[in-house]
Amino acid sequence: MSDRRPVDPIAIDVGDLVQKTVASLYSHLITRPTGRAVRLAIEAQLADAGDQALSLIDLSEVTLLDFSCADEVVAKLLQRYQDHRRTDAYFVFRGVTEPHRDQIEVVLERQSLAAVAETGSGHFELLGSRSEEEGRLWQELEEVGRMSGPGNGQRGDDGRQGTLQRLVFRGLAYRSGAAGEVVALSRLVRHLG
Amino acid sequence: MKVVSVPGNLDQESLDQLLDEVAGLPDAPRFLLDARHLRWVDPNGMVGLLAAGAALRDREGILPRLELPESSDVAGYLARMGFFEEARGVFEVDGTVPRRRSGASDVLLEITSIEANQDVHQVVDRVQSRAGVILANKLGYPSTAVVQFSVILSEVCQNIVEHAEAPGWVAAQSYNWSRRLGRWVVVISVMDMGRGFRRSLGEEHAARYGNRWSDATALEAAFLHGLTRFPDSGRGQGIQQIRRQVRRWDGAISIRSGSARIAQVPGWDDRPPIQEGLASFPGTQISIILPAREDA
Numbered sequence: 001m002s003d004r005r006p007v008d009p010i011a012i013d014v015g016d017l018v019q020k021t022v023a024s025l026y027s028h029l030i031t032r033p034t035g036r037a038v039r040l041a042i043e044a045q046l047a048d049a050g051d052q053a054l055s056l057i058d059l060s061e062v063t064l065l066d067f068s069c070a071d072e073v074v075a076k077l078l079q080r081y082q083d084h085r086r087t088d089a090y091f092v093f094r095g096v097t098e099p100h101r102d103q104i105e106v107v108l109e110r111q112s113l114a115a116v117a118e119t120g121s122g123h124f125e126l127l128g129s130r131s132e133e134e135g136r137l138w139q140e141l142e143e144v145g146r147m148s149g150p151g152n153g154q155r156g157d158d159g160r161q162g163t164l165q166r167l168v169f170r171g172l173a174y175r176s177g178a179a180g181e182v183v184a185l186s187r188l189v190r191h192l193g
Numbered sequence: 194m195k196v197v198s199v200p201g202n203l204d205q206e207s208l209d210q211l212l213d214e215v216a217g218l219p220d221a222p223r224f225l226l227d228a229r230h231l232r233w234v235d236p237n238g239m240v241g242l243l244a245a246g247a248a249l250r251d252r253e254g255i256l257p258r259l260e261l262p263e264s265s266d267v268a269g270y271l272a273r274m275g276f277f278e279e280a281r282g283v284f285e286v287d288g289t290v291p292r293r294r295s296g297a298s299d300v301l302l303e304i305t306s307i308e309a310n311q312d313v314h315q316v317v318d319r320v321q322s323r324a325g326v327i328l329a330n331k332l333g334y335p336s337t338a339v340v341q342f343s344v345i346l347s348e349v350c351q352n353i354v355e356h357a358e359a360p361g362w363v364a365a366q367s368y369n370w371s372r373r374l375g376r377w378v379v380v381i382s383v384m385d386m387g388r389g390f391r392r393s394l395g396e397e398h399a400a401r402y403g404n405r406w407s408d409a410t411a412l413e414a415a416f417l418h419g420l421t422r423f424p425d426s427g428r429g430q431g432i433q434q435i436r437r438q439v440r441r442w443d444g445a446i447s448i449r450s451g452s453a454r455i456a457q458v459p460g461w462d463d464r465p466p467i468q469e470g471l472a473s474f475p476g477t478q479i480s481i482i483l484p485a486r487e488d489a
Binding site: 028030031032033034063064065066067068071072075076098099102103106107110111 | 310313314317318337340341343344347348351354355426427428430431434
């Protein structure tokens with residue numbers, strides 16, 4: 001995690017994936033096999049991402065999301081990249097509106113995961129499982145956009161730097177460049193239409 | 194030929210009577226389910242009647258006969274709910290089957306067989322527009338409730354595909370429970386002829402329970418604690434989340450599997466939360482009752 005090139009975000013439209021790739025007859029993101037197929041399609045798009053990837057997973061066109069699909073498309077997607085750290089993968093979920101929110105929160109909390117979600121136009125929230133300190137510092141980072149982070153090689157086990165390090169480790173914030181600056185994920189995906 | 198009388202009112206409560214009787218029948222060359230005196234039937238009753246017929250068919254290897262209701266209203270309602278299409282292959286029907294009228298229907302969800310995930314997609318697609326109107330107009334639920342209702346349907350139908358390893362049926366309809374509750378309700382019924390909770394969970398969990406393992410403990414494990422046969426920690430959420438949503442709407446959910454039933458009982462219902470010692474019936478029967486808001 002030393003000097004890194006700036007991450008180039010990829011936009012993935014899940015509604016489009018459901019319609020075109022997975023279940024062309026159906027418009028809803030329901031049933032576990034559908035969710036699994038969508039997750040595999042997303043993973044295929046990220047396969048050549050290299051050592052780091054930031055993906056904007058767009059749920060705007062998904063009208064219905066059940067718990068089985070949310071588990072596959074959100075929780076298992078995050079889990080797989082946290083378990084296999086060949087790629088530093090960061091995800092932002094766009095278009096998370098009330099009809100999706102409960103399902104996403106439930107599956108994240110069940111797996112002790114958290115995710116950054118755009119819940120309204122330009123409004124980002126941290127969903128799922130997090131400590132009070134993580135929630136507070138993530139919100140602060142979201143407001144200012146970027147912060148000085150722990151230096152390279154620092155473990156940052158306690159205090160504010162430690163919390164910031166945990167946010168990066170959990171894929172909820174991005175550490176950029178040699179200076180170790182930590183950037184809110186929302187700042188890196190805003191330009192994607 | 195052994196004759197089984199179908200109760201005059203066939204809903205979740207009286208269905209137990211029918212299933213218990215069918216489960217306890219001695220062998221006979223052929224069975225006849227006599228529904229001539231059927232006067233009222235809800236989705237639990239209709240789907241349960243199919244399950245009773247399927248159980249007898251599977252046991253004896255020959256289609257049981259079904260005597261149609263004398264009431265043309267009831268027979269017509271069964272036709273509108275798609276009962277007779279599903280009854281093919283389950284019953285040999287005595288009498289003239291009423292035609293299913295085409296055009297607009299007052300049915301929330303006709304009896305639909307569930308065998309694969311694509312059936313779950315079809316159920317959810319089909320119910321979207323009708324559910325929105327019924328949930329809003331009859332139950333007074335907010336317009337967003339159609340999403341949660343569809344999620345419930347999706348999860349409960351997936352239970353058949355993933356755990357029963359046998360086909361099943363789903364149906365839903367709204368009723369005015371004026372005498373019983375003084376409110377409208379939506380009744381969802383899902384039944385399968387599969388292996389039930391005890392067998393589905395047994396391989397993974399029975400050893401831990403030792404000789405306490407039974408239909409009732411298997412139901413408690415899945416219903417109360419979210420246990421599933423899959424080692425994946427993301428599994429087992431479906432029933433938990435259905436229970437949570439049903440509770441938010443002050444509804445009731447019960448699951449009968451094998452010889453036991455477990456229920457989440459709201460204040461307006463007086464059924465016990467767990468029943469044991471029922472006659473052992475194949476598969477699983479899930480009933481969900483969603484009442485209108487009191488201010489609706």
